[in-house]
Amino acid sequence: MENPEQLIRKGVHHERLKEGLVKTLLGGLTWGVVLVALLIFGRICWDGLPVLIKPEAPFVDIAFLTERTQTLHVFDDAAGSRHSLPADQYHAWVEKNGSDAVFNETSYSYSGGGIAGPIVGTALLTLLSTVLALFFGVAAAIYLSEYAKQGKFIQWVRLAILNLAGVPSIVFGLFGFAVFVLAAPVFTDMPSDRTLLAIPLGFTYFSFQGWNSSLIAGSATLACMILPVIITASEESLKAVPQGFREASLALGATRWHTIRKCVLPFALPGILTSSVLSLARAAGETAPIMFTAAVAAKDTMPWEGEGGFLGTFQSQVQALPYHIYTLAARIPTSDYTQRAQYGSVFVFLLMIFLFSTVSIVLRNRVRAKLKW
Amino acid sequence: MVNGQSTTPAIAVDNLRFNYGAKQVLHDISLDIQSREITAFIGPSGCGKSTLLRCFNRINDRIPSAKVIGGAIRVAGIDIARPDLDLQMLRRRVGMVFQKWNPFPKSIYDNIAYGLRIHGEKDSKAIDERVEYCLRRVALWDDVKDRLKTSAFGLSGGQQQRLCIARTIATKPDIILMDEPCSALDPLSTLKVEELLLELKQEYTIVIVTHNLAQASRCSDKTAFFYLGKLIEHGTTQKMFSNPSVRQTEQYVSGAFG
Numbered sequence: 001m002e003n004p005e006q007l008i009r010k011g012v013h014h015e016r017l018k019e020g021l022v023k024t025l026l027g028g029l030t031w032g033v034v035l036v037a038l039l040i041f042g043r044i045c046w047d048g049l050p051v052l053i054k055p056e057a058p059f060v061d062i063a064f065l066t067e068r069t070q071t072l073h074v075f076d077d078a079a080g081s082r083h084s085l086p087a088d089q090y091h092a093w094v095e096k097n098g099s100d101a102v103f104n105e106t107s108y109s110y111s112g113g114g115i116a117g118p119i120v121g122t123a124l125l126t127l128l129s130t131v132l133a134l135f136f137g138v139a140a141a142i143y144l145s146e147y148a149k150q151g152k153f154i155q156w157v158r159l160a161i162l163n164l165a166g167v168p169s170i171v172f173g174l175f176g177f178a179v180f181v182l183a184a185p186v187f188t189d190m191p192s193d194r195t196l197l198a199i200p201l202g203f204t205y206f207s208f209q210g211w212n213s214s215l216i217a218g219s220a221t222l223a224c225m226i227l228p229v230i231i232t233a234s235e236e237s238l239k240a241v242p243q244g245f246r247e248a249s250l251a252l253g254a255t256r257w258h259t260i261r262k263c264v265l266p267f268a269l270p271g272i273l274t275s276s277v278l279s280l281a282r283a284a285g286e287t288a289p290i291m292f293t294a295a296v297a298a299k300d301t302m303p304w305e306g307e308g309g310f311l312g313t314f315q316s317q318v319q320a321l322p323y324h325i326y327t328l329a330a331r332i333p334t335s336d337y338t339q340r341a342q343y344g345s346v347f348v349f350l351l352m353i354f355l356f357s358t359v360s361i362v363l364r365n366r367v368r369a370k371l372k373w
Numbered sequence: 374m375v376n377g378q379s380t381t382p383a384i385a386v387d388n389l390r391f392n393y394g395a396k397q398v399l400h401d402i403s404l405d406i407q408s409r410e411i412t413a414f415i416g417p418s419g420c421g422k423s424t425l426l427r428c429f430n431r432i433n434d435r436i437p438s439a440k441v442i443g444g445a446i447r448v449a450g451i452d453i454a455r456p457d458l459d460l461q462m463l464r465r466r467v468g469m470v471f472q473k474w475n476p477f478p479k480s481i482y483d484n485i486a487y488g489l490r491i492h493g494e495k496d497s498k499a500i501d502e503r504v505e506y507c508l509r510r511v512a513l514w515d516d517v518k519d520r521l522k523t524s525a526f527g528l529s530g531g532q533q534q535r536l537c538i539a540r541t542i543a544t545k546p547d548i549i550l551m552d553e554p555c556s557a558l559d560p561l562s563t564l565k566v567e568e569l570l571l572e573l574k575q576e577y578t579i580v581i582v583t584h585n586l587a588q589a590s591r592c593s594d595k596t597a598f599f600y601l602g603k604l605i606e607h608g609t610t611q612k613m614f615s616n617p618s619v620r621q622t623e624q625y626v627s628g629a630f631g
Binding site: 119149150201242244245246248250251252253254257258262263267371 | 475546
């Protein structure tokens with residue numbers, strides 16, 4: 001080799017400086033994002049943990065999780081000491097001591113008691129919407145990837161579905177209101193006055209009068225919102241199953257449906273479930289789609305406690321955590337007394353989504369473990 | 374297809390013309406395949422031999438652009454294009470082994486039981502027996518009898534391919550189609566599969582597509598040579614390899630092209 005000393009660099013090493021700079025910049029940005037996320041979660045935990053955790057056994061404020069939401073009454077008694085009591089305890093106190101003993105009374109809506117209603121409502125909405133979306137989504141994905149004749153038209157359908165994923169959630173809210181709340185068909189003996197069309201069936205009517213604001217209308221709206229993601233991801237998962245499995249199954253004399261059911265779907269299921277984990281968290285977190293279709297700010301009873309028993313559950317309005325947080329944050333004046341409900345709700349909400357995701361990931365891993373790759 | 378003496382060929386191809394989209398890939402193929410023989414399809418890549426094989430159990434139906442545009446295929450005298458054909462039954466009677474071994478991601482046992490369960494076998498004892506029989510038939514039983522419930526993917530390539538053959542014979546086909554079953558196997562595994570073929574010949578009609586000329590000459594009774602979508606020559610393997618009547622065949626089997 002000529003001039004071997006060329007291999008030795010003289011002077012400042014500019015390339016190495018540049019490399020170091022780029023690395024520092026990218027690292028700094030990444031850690032900056034992590035820091036912001038940590039700050040947000042830290043703040044929520046800092047303010048939320050004290051609401052939920054108690055110093056003495058059982059260490060968790062069970063009442064906050066199991067009691068219903070009430071108005072919080074804050075007042076002084078005759079001795080000048082300050083009380084803050086939820087409505088039922090306040091009324092008992094007044095009954096015992098007389099209303100003359102209450103001074104400087106202020107009340108804060110939704111800030112007393114617990115948040116059992118929103119927790120149950122969010123759980124029901126999430127569960128029902130995920131079940132609906134998985135059912136319709138997987139069915140559509142199977143049709144699109146296994147049965148439909150692949151051509152221009154199906155490509156357009158696919159593109160439309162993909163674009164649907166980008167539609168703002170408030171639009172889905174309005175759509176749900178127009179379709180599920182006001183126009184969806186029901187069987188009823190007495191069509192309501194605002195029915196769009198009532199078809200008499202002799203013994204009953206098939207009336208397009210909507211499902212009102214209800215658990216089922218809200219879940220259907222949320223399901224529409226997460227459907228595009230589930231369809232697209234399910235189709236990808238189905239396509240990822242090797243063609244060899246399908247051919248082997250068909251060549252053994254299986255029908256197409258049998259092949260899909262036994263030889264394609266089981267192997268695509270882990271992928272489908274992965275996508276639904278993300279959708280599940282999104283369905284749990286959205287406020288806009290349920291604002292007009294399912295959610296109420298205050299409700300004294302659990303969804304299943306109304307009329308109509310089991311079916312009545314689906315027809316009743318529900319409270320929901322994101323809507324509850326919105327109500328607490330935006331619709332009532334903030335004070336020291338409302339903080340407990342606010343931060344507590346946010347903290348519980350985060351825990352709940354964490355729990356949902358964990359359960360679905362565990363479920364997916366179990367499904368995956370059943371396959372013998 | 375009752376016995377070897379039957380005059381009806383196992384598969385009769387009559388002036389078959391076949392298209393992928395606008396491109397014709399098979400030109401007027403006429404060919405009889407006799408029962409209980411091994412017929413080898415040879416020819417360079419893209420000559421249509423695999424396509425023809427995949428017509429026999431109509432697995433080509435899966436490809437939207439694939440279309441038979443003329444002629445007919447008769448399996449045991451039955452035209453398989455008939456609208457009232459029981460496609461599932463055809464595929465049960467005409468089994469297929471693929472180029473790339475494709476066991477299901479299930480246990481060894483379930484792989485073989487799959488076909489039986491499709492066809493409504495519920496008696497677990499009958500399934501047990503059939504699984505054992507099929508695994509013995511492909512000389513896998515001693516290797517896997519202690520791990521029937523473990524994944525089929527834990528087997529070596531050659532073992533997986535033999536498992537696929539076992540899976541195919543589990544549903545008691547009359548004809549077995551093999552699409553280059555050894556092209557991805559090492560020589561030792563290939564030898565084992567070939568031995569297996571010679572043994573299976575006693576009971577089954579076998580059609581094998583192969584790129585391996587030595588393999589065709591070793592184990593087949595009849596050989597058909599395809600070139601550019603046409604059947605160039607068809608005859609006994611001995612004649613095809615020693616004294617072919619067409620010049621192209623001679624060039625191909627002597628390694629001059631392909």
